[in-house]
Amino acid sequence: MKIPDEFQHLTPYNMNSYTDSFVSGKQQKYIELQYYRDENSLKFYARVLFHVETQGAPGIVHGGAIASVLDETMGAVSFLNKMPAVTASLTVNYHRPLPVEKTVYIITQVEKTEGRKIYIIGKMVDKNQRLFADSKGIFVKVPNERIGL
Numbered sequence: 771m772k773i774p775d776e777f778q779h780l781t782p783y784n785m786n787s788y789t790d791s792f793v794s795g796k797q798q799k800y801i802e803l804q805y806y807r808d809e810n811s812l813k814f815y816a817r818v819l820f821h822v823e824t825q826g827a828p829g830i831v832h833g834g835a836i837a838s839v840l841d842e843t844m845g846a847v848s849f850l851n852k853m854p855a856v857t858a859s860l861t862v863n864y865h866r867p868l869p870v871e872k873t874v875y876i877i878t879q880v881e882k883t884e885g886r887k888i889y890i891i892g893k894m895v896d897k898n899q900r901l902f903a904d905s906k907g908i909f910v911k912v913p914n915e916r917i918g919l
């Protein structure tokens with residue numbers, strides 16, 4: 771199966787320790803996720819397959835499902851770069867309808883930090899780099915105990 775060039779050198783990342791999330795927890799069966807990490811960059815990656823249960827309009831993935839996975843993958847890039855944070859704002863642009871059962875790829879990245887604020891961007895593309903959604907958000911660093919760490 772063809773995958774985007776940017777994914778070729780990545781190693782899979784196991785989120786097993788993060789079991790309670792409705793996006794990444796093992797109880798979740800509607801969205802297949804495989805995460806990837808690049809230790810040398812402020813980026814985090816996911817391969818995603820939305821099953822039919824995530825549809826809104828027939829055959830089309832619900833925008834809220836897409837936003838949830840982007841939020842999770844954007845949040846993870848802050849955690850994995852040792853900046854535990856929560857989403858303060860999230861904007862998602864939907865560029866074309868995403869059919870259910872189609873594999874897509876997410877790339878998230880820390881753009882900059884300003885005090886407690888972490889500016890994070892994300893995008894969702896298919897293997898041909900066609901853009902389905904992109905996102906930007908401000909995540910705010912919080913003490914570990916605020917998020918159960």
Ligand SMILES: CCCCCCCCCC(=O)SCCNC(=O)CCNC(=O)[C@H](O)C(C)(C)COP(=O)(O)OP(=O)(O)OC[C@H]1O[C@@H](n2cnc3c(N)ncnc32)[C@H](O)[C@@H]1OP(=O)(O)O
Nearest residue numbers: 788841842845846849856857858859885886887908910912
């Ligand atoms: C491996 C593990 C992977 C884990 C992945 C997890 C992904 C999931 C991520 C989530 O979905 S988290 C859940 C959804 N988000 C929340 O529940 C957050 C709810 N909101 C809050 O808890 C507070 O409002 C917040 C921590 C965001 C801010 O409250 P604080 O009282 O701590 O901070 P404050 O209000 O003083 O703001 C700190 C800075 O953030 C800025 N800020 C706060 N809210 C903002 C906002 N909405 N938009 C833009 N900036 C904002 C604020 O202006 C300020 O900037 P400056 O330092 O420059 O003055």
